Amino acid sequence: xxxxxSASDETVRVPIxxxxxxxxxxxxxxxxxxxGRRQAIVEDVPGVTRDRVSYEVTWSGRRFTIVDTGGWQxxxxxxxxxxxxxxxxxxxxxxxxxxxxDATVGITETDAAVAKLLRRGDKPVLLVxxxxxxxxxxxxxxxxxxxxxxxxxxxxxxxxxxSGDLLDAVITALPSSGAGGEPETAxxxxxxxxxxxxxxxxxxSLLNRLAGEERALVDAVSGTTRDPVDAIVRIGxxxxxxxxxxxxxxxxxxxxxxxxxxxxxxxxxxxxxxxAVVLLDAAEPITEQDVRIVQKVIDAxxxxxxxxxxxxxxDADRRLALAREIETELGHVGWAPRLNISARTGRGVxxxxxxxxxxxxxxxxxxxxxxxxxxxxxxxxxxxxxxRGGRQPRPLFATQASTRPPRxxxxxxxxxxxxxxxxxxxxxxxxxxxxxxxxxxxxRARQ
Ligand code: GDP
Ligand code: GDP
Numbered sequence: 001x002x003x004x005x006s007a008s009d010e011t012v013r014v015p016i017x018x019x020x021x022x023x024x025x026x027x028x029x030x031x032x033x034x035x036g037r038r039q040a041i042v043e044d045v046p047g048v049t050r051d052r053v054s055y056e057v058t059w060s061g062r063r064f065t066i067v068d069t070g071g072w073q074x075x076x077x078x079x080x081x082x083x084x085x086x087x088x089x090x091x092x093x094x095x096x097x098x099x100x101x102d103a104t105v106g107i108t109e110t111d112a113a114v115a116k117l118l119r120r121g122d123k124p125v126l127l128v129x130x131x132x133x134x135x136x137x138x139x140x141x142x143x144x145x146x147x148x149x150x151x152x153x154x155x156x157x158x159x160x161x162x163s164g165d166l167l168d169a170v171i172t173a174l175p176s177s178g179a180g181g182e183p184e185t186a187x188x189x190x191x192x193x194x195x196x197x198x199x200x201x202x203x204x205s206l207l208n209r210l211a212g213e214e215r216a217l218v219d220a221v222s223g224t225t226r227d228p229v230d231a232i233v234r235i236g237x238x239x240x241x242x243x244x245x246x247x248x249x250x251x252x253x254x255x256x257x258x259x260x261x262x263x264x265x266x267x268x269x270x271x272x273x274x275x276a277v278v279l280l281d282a283a284e285p286i287t288e289q290d291v292r293i294v295q296k297v298i299d300a301x302x303x304x305x306x307x308x309x310x311x312x313x314x315d316a317d318r319r320l321a322l323a324r325e326i327e328t329e330l331g332h333v334g335w336a337p338r339l340n341i342s343a344r345t346g347r348g349v350x351x352x353x354x355x356x357x358x359x360x361x362x363x364x365x366x367x368x369x370x371x372x373x374x375x376x377x378x379x380x381x382x383x384x385x386x387x388r389g390g391r392q393p394r395p396l397f398a399t400q401a402s403t404r405p406p407r408x409x410x411x412x413x414x415x416x417x418x419x420x421x422x423x424x425x426x427x428x429x430x431x432x433x434x435x436x437x438x439x440x441x442x443x444r445a446r447q
Contacts, residue, residue, distance in 0.1 A: 014056065014402045015064045015174050018090035021100035022083050022110050026130040030100060030157035031055065031068045034167065059167045064174060067094070067369060067399055080110040087114045089411045091121035092444040093399060096173050098166075099149065103129040103141055115147040124173045127152045128166060133159055190232055190241040191360060194269040196297070197279035198289045202309040205343035206279060207245055210235060236353025244269040270296055274404070275303035275359050275436075277352065282308035282340065283318060286325045294333060298438040301405040303359035304336040305436060307352065312342040335362075335429055337436050359436025364403050367432050372398045372408070375431055385420050393445070395424070407440040415445050 019027045035055040055066050069086045077085070090097050099118055101111050118125045129141050132154040144152040153169060155162035195203050210233040231245045244265060270276050276297040280290050297304045314322070326338075337355035341348035376398045385393050393414030401407045408428070410416070416424075425441050428434065 015095040016093060016399070016401055017064050017066045017096045017098060017170060017174075018069055018094035019066065019098045019100060020069050020083070020087045020090045020114065021128075022079070022102070022108065022114075025100045025102040025105075026157045027100050028068050030098070030128065030130060030155070030163075031066055033157045033160060033163050034066055060171050062171045062174065064095075064170070065401065080113055083110050084113050084117055087117050088121075088446065089397060089444075091118065091123050092411060092446070093401075093409055094123060095175050096170065097121075097123055097125045098128050098170070099125055100128045100130050101144065101147075102131055103144075103154065104131045106140075107143060107147065112147070115149055119148050124175075125149050126166070126169055126173060129154045130157050132156055132161065134161075190239040191275065191356070192230075192241045192243050192273045193356060194243050194273035194276040194302075195279060196266045196269055196276055196293055197309075198287065198293065201279045201281045202343045203279055206307075206309065206341075206349070207231065207233075207242060209343050209346060209349060210242070235356075236350060238353060238357075240353075240356070243272040266293060267296060267300075270300045270302055273302055274363070275305065275356050276300075277305045277307050277356070279307050279309050281310050282322060283310045283313040285321075286329045291329055294330065294336075298333070301438055301440060303356070303363040303405070303436050304333065304438070305352065305355045305359050306330065306333070306336050306338045307355075308338065308340045309343055311340040311347055312345050314340075335435055335437070355436070362433060362435040362437040363405050365406060365432070365434055365437075366403050367400050367406075369399045372400060375428075376410075379424070379427055383423070385416060388417070396446075405437045405440055406434055407442070410441065410443045412443050412445050416443055 019031055021027050034057055057064055057066050067090075069090050087097070087099070097118060099114060101107065115127075127144060127147060127149040129144055129152045132138060132141070133156045138154055141152050141154055153162060153166045155166055157163070195206060197203050211231055231242045232239050233242055234240070278290070278294050278297060280286060294304070294306070308322070337358050339348055339351050339355055341352070343349065376395055380395055385395070391414060393412050393416055395410050395412045395416065397411045399409055401409050410424070421441060421443070425439055428439065428441070
């Protein structure tokens with residue numbers, strides 16, 4: 001509890017480890033071995049379509065996402081072209097590549113082509129010689145050094161031989177920047193919420209109402225370096241941690257430079273929180289400043305709830321006008337839960353809990369790679385990117401690299417137009433939901 005100020009600096013994404021190699025070398029068997037669950041189906045029939053997904057793995061306290069690229073179906077061409085295209089995408093997508101070869105077969109031309117490509121890439125690569133089921137097999141791995149990828153890790157994905165050493169090597173080779181992982185939340189710690197909005201919308205009134213309902217729980221925790229004071233309040237049947245309530249309680253608007261100071265506090269509170277409630281004054285027209293604060297939450301990648309306060313002061317005419325304003329000013333955040341509340345009367349305040357839960361669930365939602373790609377190929381077939389200057393960029397694969405907020409990486413054969421990106425995001429939400437959260441959709445284009 002005392003580490004709130006430091007625990008939430010930046011959301012760091014979980015590193016991606018991509019497994020590449022020819023069909024049948026044992027990629028999905030290896031992924032199953034590493035994940036430690038028999039989830040992906042491995043069949044004894046070469047070339048059968050299997051459900052390839054990405055899994056989150058924790059080893060020695062490090063977390064990473066492992067992706068089996070076997071399910072990706074890049075363009076046409078012979079086997080070698082397909083496997084190298086896959087490897088190319090893996091290099092673009094991943095922080096570390098596991099290149100798997102079949103030690104019982106030895107190095108094939110395809111293996112050599114992939115190795116060449118991997119050597120040129122700027123990502124760390126571990127060479128995995130699979131199907132070394134017994135110590136005797138170790139002797140035959142000498143030729144693997146000729147691939148120029150360093151020491152081969154001999155494993156038997158089927159029996160588990162050597163997989164611990166391989167995982168240790170994976171952890172060592174992962175870029176250290178990802179070490180902290182995402183800001184962790186202890187399982188039953190109160191979720192961190194920021195109440196933000198321009199001056200006078202009723203932030204302190206709302207806090208006082210929330211705190212007032214269970215005064216005993218207002219448990220001010222003073223930080224050591226800054227002076228944030230977080231309050232624990234109860235909304236619904238859950239406890240929530242409202243961050244930086246000092247910024248809400250203080251009468252800052254009389255002070256010199258108050259606007260600037262208030263802006264900084266808003267930024268800090270958003271960064272410290274997992275979800276932000278942006279409070280607006282429903283009785284007044286939506287202002288540019290309201291929209292800016294909403295944008296801050298989106299840019300910071302936090303879950304978002306919009307609460308229209310002072311609903312007690314809203315009449316029928318105002319209600320109509322507000323609906324129009326919401327459409328024009330906040331139409332781009334139609335995915336955020338919206339509530340009408342009155343901090344003065346208490347109306348609707350308890351509904352904040354469900355709205356926050358929804359937004360946090362969207363923020364933490366994860367879509368398996370296989371589902372994402374099934375969706376993508378169907379969508380792209382039905383609505384291809386428009387042809388521009390004789391070229392037609394094509395999204396090839398997608399993978400969700402991390403959550404909190406959802407980050408989705410699209411691998412494409414060229415840059416996508418902003419309108420097409422918005423179209424994809426819209427359809428992504430229609431299919432998978434992601435309520436109450438910005439989605440970080442990025443593109444890695446193959447040149
Ligand atoms: P992928 O196409 O690269 O994903 O390969 P699979 O994981 O589907 O494996 C292909 C075949 O190789 C399957 O019949 C596996 O049972 C077999 N296999 C995978 N790993 C090993 C291993 O370590 N030793 C042996 N003997 N067979 C393996
Ligand atoms: P802050 O600057 O955002 O913290 O706003 P305050 O909580 O100080 O509220 C600004 C003014 O709005 C005060 O005069 C409050 O009494 C008033 N106010 C706050 N909530 C409501 C509400 O739900 N209804 C009405 N009618 N007035 C409210």
